[in-house]
Amino acid sequence: MKARYLIAGAISALLLSGAAQAHRQWMLPSSTSLSGNESWVTVDAAVSNDLFYFDHVPMRTDNIQVTQPDGTEGKIENSATGKYRSTFDVHLTKPGTYRIASVSTGIMGGYTLNGEQKRLPRGTTKDNLAAAIPAGATNVQTIEASNRNEIYVTLGAPTSTIFKPTGNGIELVPVTHPNDLVAGEAATFQFLLDGKPAAGLKVTAIPGGSRYRDSSGQIDLVTGADGKLTITWPQPGMYWLNASTGGGREGGEGMGAPGAGSPAQQPQRPAGPPQRRASYVTTLEVLAP
């Protein structure tokens, strides 16, 4: 029993430190609403505290996928990773809304074997979980985590094909299209968790430019029973929007960020049914009226 309390204490400490040092993962596109027969966007991708300043670590780009307005796969080009940020380009060749996403799903956790604590290897998924746990393991603890960081950019008129839910993790379903946001107007989004409306989901929106003001300007919201929430944008600009459930770190720094999977970031949990963790991050551009 004593050991269990100690573990519980360790978890709280981890979660608290996570909240206090909210390293936020973000992608910042050069434009979200574009005109022309074809166009390019360039994206900065980083993990940092202040938005949107790349002053901590870059975001990895090897897991970034582009979905074109017709649902087919696109690609990132000219990708480069520096000390503080990554950058890459996406060529928009078709009219409509594109998704640029870094999505990861995996299982974290550990077990006891012959009196020794072991951790599940990185890259463990639902499919290979059984193989990852050796015979004789006891006190198996698992957390299934889905992290989604995605942005949307539109050439011409906004379209909705890319918002077809996959049913995995937290997803945004537009009521208001995320590339059609204007300061002073209300925007409504629906959030799904594993394909079902995510009721009571905590969502925060933080405007960029935090270095030049005293308060974060954070807007805290909670989804209703239908998974929907409405935000009235106080001013134009870029906003970082985050939703998470199951005690994951704010900002989704986890599987997709450098340093993730290190022992310090894998909290121990009492044995029991698999825990579910999911996080969602996007960057939204709100235009002036």
Place this chain on the structure above:
Amino acid sequence: MQSGYKLILGGGAALGAAAAGGTAQAQTMNVSVTIPRLTVAEYHRPYVAIWLEKEGAAPRTLSVWYDVDKAKGEGTKWLRDIRQWWRVSGRTMSFPADGVSGATRAPGEQKIAFTAGKGPLPRLGAGNYTLVVEAAREVGGRELVRLPFSWPPKTGAAVRAKGNSELGAVSVSFSK
């Protein structure tokens, strides 16, 4: 004007009316847009959009002045900077738009006339309309001026407004 005008709602070309013109002469809308002469180090003629709004109907673009002659349609890259027009109408159009696309215009008073039932201006149903003029200039600012009027107009009627930065005097008058 004759009775029998009706407004067609819905769809992309909502802001129009199907009405037999009969013997009435077509109504002409004369638009005047003054582009201010600015003393700035780097001057580019503004992109200008002129469109018509009516509550409950999709806005109708009448004219867009931009760099139409650039190779590969590159002038369209900055159309989105005429941002309110881009949102309400431009982003659903393709360019060059027949009878709508035009070259940028020089500082001074610029005139353009539209005849109901010809080119971009459909025959209009009776009601309250707003003619909107928006200008956006490279390395400059953006401004929008709204001119409300009711249709059918009295011949000789005019609505005037004035911009403060990117637009000078803007007016619409009606004739037959």
